[in-house]
Amino acid sequence: MSRSVPSALQAHLDSGATTTTLLLKIVPRAPEYPPVGITALDRDVPYDDGEGDSSEVVYHAVVGMVPAAVQQSLSMGVDNTEFKHLISEYGLALEEADIVAGVYDYAEFVLMLVNYEDTSMGHVEIMRGELGQMRIEQGMAFWTEQTSMVKRLKQSIVEKDSLTCRAIFGSQPIGTVDAEVTQRFPCGFDTSALWTAGTVTSVGLETNRTFTASALGLAANACVPGMLRWTTGANAGRAYEVEAQDGDGVVSLTFETMFPIDAGDTFEIRPDCTKWKDGHNGCKSFWGDDWVLHYRGEPYIPVSDADAINTPGATVGTGVA
Numbered sequence: 001m002s003r004s005v006p007s008a009l010q011a012h013l014d015s016g017a018t019t020t021t022l023l024l025k026i027v028p029r030a031p032e033y034p035p036v037g038i039t040a041l042d043r044d045v046p047y048d049d050g051e052g053d054s055s056e057v058v059y060h061a062v063v064g065m066v067p068a069a070v071q072q073s074l075s076m077g078v079d080n081t082e083f084k085h086l087i088s089e090y091g092l093a094l095e096e097a098d099i100v101a102g103v104y105d106y107a108e109f110v111l112m113l114v115n116y117e118d119t120s121m122g123h124v125e126i127m128r129g130e131l132g133q134m135r136i137e138q139g140m141a142f143w144t145e146q147t148s149m150v151k152r153l154k155q156s157i158v159e160k161d162s163l164t165c166r167a168i169f170g171s172q173p174i175g176t177v178d179a180e181v182t183q184r185f186p187c188g189f190d191t192s193a194l195w196t197a198g199t200v201t202s203v204g205l206e207t208n209r210t211f212t213a214s215a216l217g218l219a220a221n222a223c224v225p226g227m228l229r230w231t232t233g234a235n236a237g238r239a240y241e242v243e244a245q246d247g248d249g250v251v252s253l254t255f256e257t258m259f260p261i262d263a264g265d266t267f268e269i270r271p272d273c274t275k276w277k278d279g280h281n282g283c284k285s286f287w288g289d290d291w292v293l294h295y296r297g298e299p300y301i302p303v304s305d306a307d308a309i310n311t312p313g314a315t316v317g318t319g320v321a
Contacts, residue, residue, distance in 0.1 A: 233265030
């Protein structure tokens with residue numbers, strides 16, 4: 001693929017004796033976290049790439065990076081690579097706790113080549129795209145996985161038939177101000193009034209999944225399925241699916257939290273939609289007779305004739321021999 005190379009930097013590259021290095025800029029999705037810079041050099045490199053708020057970012061040498069093969073093809077294949085970095089003990093912007101908490105998962109990144117002796121020459125953009133999930137290795141290093149922007153072109157842009165609803169519960173039309181989730185074909189239900197505040201009074205044997213909030217005051221299974229978001233504690237700001245919840249305030253999460261749950265941690269919990277039109281926490285539970293105006297599925301597909309009408313998944317077996 002073609003790249004735009006500043007003339008001064010091109011002259012430096014043509015000189016034969018170069019002083020270049022790679023810079024990796026990571027921009028987290030959460031706006032409260034600033035961009036983080038990493039360099040492959042043995043000293044920090046301050047550099048302003050002119051994007052975003054056009055502020056200078058310090059690319060840290062103490063974190064460092066050892067890249068795998070970095071290349072891009074002319075085809076529509078998704079280019080990808082991995083970098084290995086050291087976990088810093090000096091309290092830099094990129095800390096182990098933030099990595100474990102998923103702050104940098106699926107962040108945007110740009111990989112650049114610069115002349116570290118004269119950064120005014122500008123940069124060559126080597127690769128741009130999204131990170132995967134960062135992973136820690138033995139508490140000393142971490143890995144970042146880079147995938148190019150072509151990955152987005154692999155996403156389906158049209159809806160497919162389904163018996164269940166395809167909308168995210170609580171999603172609003174695209175462009176809705178202050179909406180947490182927007183979709184082209186949204187659910188439209190306002191979930192803000194469904195949240196119930198609670199405080200952890202004791203923690204179960206699985207300290208990352210089960211706890212009790214004795215004063216929660218919800219009927220058994222009111223939030224099954226449901227969503228829970230932490231407002232204080234080590235997991236503050238993260239949301240999890242609810243697997244079980246009884247009338248005594250005992251709550252079990254579907255997946256483990258990043259950090260152990262502690263007594264005194266506060267949270268908010270609400271019911272979620274099952275994606276079916278009928279039944280407990282189904283579409284009718286929230287919309288009543290107006291469910292047909294908001295259900296983004298085709299619940300009346302005659303499944304008995306599924307093979308004939310190509311119902312999605314009709315030819316997939318049950319997995320039982």
